[in-house]
Amino acid sequence: MADKATGRNYKRFACQMLSIVFLVGVDHIIKFFAERDLKPTVSYELIPGFLGLHYAQNTGAAFSFMSGMTAQLSVITGGALLGMVFYLFFTKNNNRFYHILFPLVISGGVGNLIDRVTRGYVVDYFEFLFLRFAIFNFADILVTCSAAVLIAYLIYDAVREYRKERTQKQQHEPA
Numbered sequence: 001m002a003d004k005a006t007g008r009n010y011k012r013f014a015c016q017m018l019s020i021v022f023l024v025g026v027d028h029i030i031k032f033f034a035e036r037d038l039k040p041t042v043s044y045e046l047i048p049g050f051l052g053l054h055y056a057q058n059t060g061a062a063f064s065f066m067s068g069m070t071a072q073l074s075v076i077t078g079g080a081l082l083g084m085v086f087y088l089f090f091t092k093n094n095n096r097f098y099h100i101l102f103p104l105v106i107s108g109g110v111g112n113l114i115d116r117v118t119r120g121y122v123v124d125y126f127e128f129l130f131l132r133f134a135i136f137n138f139a140d141i142l143v144t145c146s147a148a149v150l151i152a153y154l155i156y157d158a159v160r161e162y163r164k165e166r167t168q169k170q171q172h173e174p175a
Contacts, residue, residue, distance in 0.1 A: 034125040104142045
């Protein structure tokens with residue numbers, strides 16, 4: 001149901017919020033099992049030589065950047081998440097990519113923010129075995145993959161708009 005005066009689609013926003021709650025729930029169910037079953041020092045090889053499970057506590061952001069700065073990261077993350085939620089609610093933009101990808105980014109951000117606020121660290125458990133790489137979690141996958149697709153889309157859209165404007169300009173120039 002869209003409000004004609006503001007252009008807001010309340011039904012879409014409600015569905016986005018429900019999907020965020022669902023994905024945060026999935027993230028925390030996985031983290032519960034990771035803490036319960038992997039925490040001591042257990043590691044599992046899911047895909048031999050490629051992907052494993054290994055418990056880690058991350059007090060920083062991606063790649064342990066800003067390690068030990070949980071309070072600052074929580075404030076930064078919270079502000080960014082609120083901005084994205086306000087964008088989803090107040091925007092008149094009907095671009096499907098934004099309305100699908102923003103909730104995925106928000107879900108991952110909220111999942112890790114809850115960890116930072118309640119535990120003082122983020123629970124990580126996925127590990128690439130074929131290279132020395134950060135240990136990460138489901139929330140990180142949501143943020144990273146959806147942000148990468150969003151950035152690629154923004155670049156594609158900017159190039160498309162540039163070509164469209166250039167074509168229009170060429171058509172209006174005298175021969």
